[in-house]
Amino acid sequence: MNDPAPPSPFEQGGAPQTPASRLVSDQSPDDTVLPFAVEPLDVRGRVVRLGVSIDRILAQHNYPPPVARLVGEAVTLTVLLGSALKIEGRFQLQTRSDGAVDMLVVDFDAPDRLRAFARFNQKKLATAAGAELLGKGHLAFTVDSGAEAARYQGIVALEGQGFEEAAHQYFQQSEQIPTRVRLAVAENMTGSGTHWRAGGLLVQFLPKSHERRGRIDLDPGDAPDGLRVEPPPEDEAWTEAKALAATIEDHELVDPTLSSERLLYRLFHEQGVKVFDSRAVRNSCRCSNERITGMLRGFTPQERKDMIGDNGKIGVTCEFCSTYREYDPADFD
Template identity: 40%
Template sequence: MSKTSEGSPSDGAPSTDWDRVLPFQLDALGVRGRLVRLSHALDEIIERHGYPLAVARPLAEAMVLCVTLATSLKYDGIFTLQISGDGPIRLLVTDLTTDGALRGYAQFDSWKLAVALGSGNEDAPEGYVPKLFGQGRLAFTVDQGQHTERYQGVVPLEGATLADCAHTYFRQSEQLPTGIKISARREASEGGHHWHAAALMVQQMPELDAGRIDVDLEQREDDWRRAVILMASATEAEMLDPALPGTKLLYRLFHQERPRQFEPRAFAARCRCSRDRIDRVLRSIKREELDDLRDKTGRVAVKCEFCSTEYTYDDRDLDRIYASAA
């Protein structure tokens, strides 16, 4: 079910529409899009790890990009975005399930990061991808279960920002023309730190889907350029303003095109790890190879990279696991 923005939404209380995607469509331009804004989910995922800001902000941007791309697809399973490189940040991984469970983590070299940032710098610099990731790749994976074929798209890390890298993917994969803008910011508060991240995406619709078969190529190109210019006019302050509802932001940007807004979809930070899952992983490893995982008490300790939950196993636990595999 959709609704059409016919006038400016009224001013009111601070927006509560964070951790959501708001799909919309610009029928006059033959363009569809989505506005994704994350806040509390980022706080839960990022702050528990204590990442330095230069790692945390790229992770926040990767997570909002993951949600933006995942919600533009039709799938039933898990969408994963992975960025790997030979720079100070070795790996960023974030994934989203179709039921709205979001998670993510980073791996980095503290010494290389300090050298790359230089003295007195804490945040990731503008155009940080080459400096912090080096040479690497961006991979998107859609996993719909063991009885289906996994889809994966891989492109080199080309560009100064993650949005640039996503544009490279769409160009090289011959997808529909797509524009993406991403912003992320961490602010200090009495309770610690608080995150806001947002992404705007516009995508040209197929002629048939847009009902514009009679529109000539030149007009379609002009309409597409207009949509991208309007999207790019969004400021970081607008995208990350916690008091600005997403509906009002879309009205500010696209009111002349009378955007149709669809039902929003919510997300939450939720890890999928469990003791049963860890049991299955350990069962796949020879017992004598687990000695490297033992802590000072002699127990095998396994820590989830996503949520930092630690699962410990004494010898009786291991007896149970390997007995069930016999």
């Protein structure tokens, strides 16, 4: 039998009351998350549009274009998932793999702070393409809501797939919430030069009845050879929602002249779509002199001595924002 699923930190529950019906807004603010619901299809989701925030994150590191696009996708996915949390705390996406980009970390501090960095191998990057950027390893989603709450972590194996497919596999295997994700990253030419943009769409099937989600029974582990558990038939409402979400083009997700509301209207106007209050996000690092000083005090005198550079100072560069700071070793004696 299908047991009730435990609450998931990635499941968007009830939303605030929506205003009365009105015309679709063509205002297109960047760095926002717009929640929505398509009630006839029992669908909820979010649209993310990133402009200045993702451009600053990528500019801080001057990544090669393939790495920049991968970081942009990871940041967009992090905002899509992290913005659903109803708690104070931190949501983190992290990869470790044997690919050209062997580590990637994105932090989302509720309610709106965002930072990211990636580590890559220049030699591998020169010959890598597509799936080889991430390679094989794992993708972890971590929710840390503070000392008084249990830490949540979900992991999905990386086997050459991208972030979209990895997210689909995670929700299917771990959360068992029918979910579809679309991600897009692009460089836009403007009068002031080239700037990065990113956009994403998350759609989840959340009917009131858990049975309608079509949850798949777990393999008991001792089933007779040849026994195959067939998944239940897919709900027609979810089939329609998936088909509509699949029609979205990459350029629509990153088009600065196409508002999030207009995009949702294009997809779901026949069924009717409700939007709720949008939320802003921003690029902001947690590093500070106080944090770094505290970290340095945690090292032994010999370890600090080994950190001293030719100029007699201890130099520290933040991996996330690339800010460089210098400290006098005598301050720690």
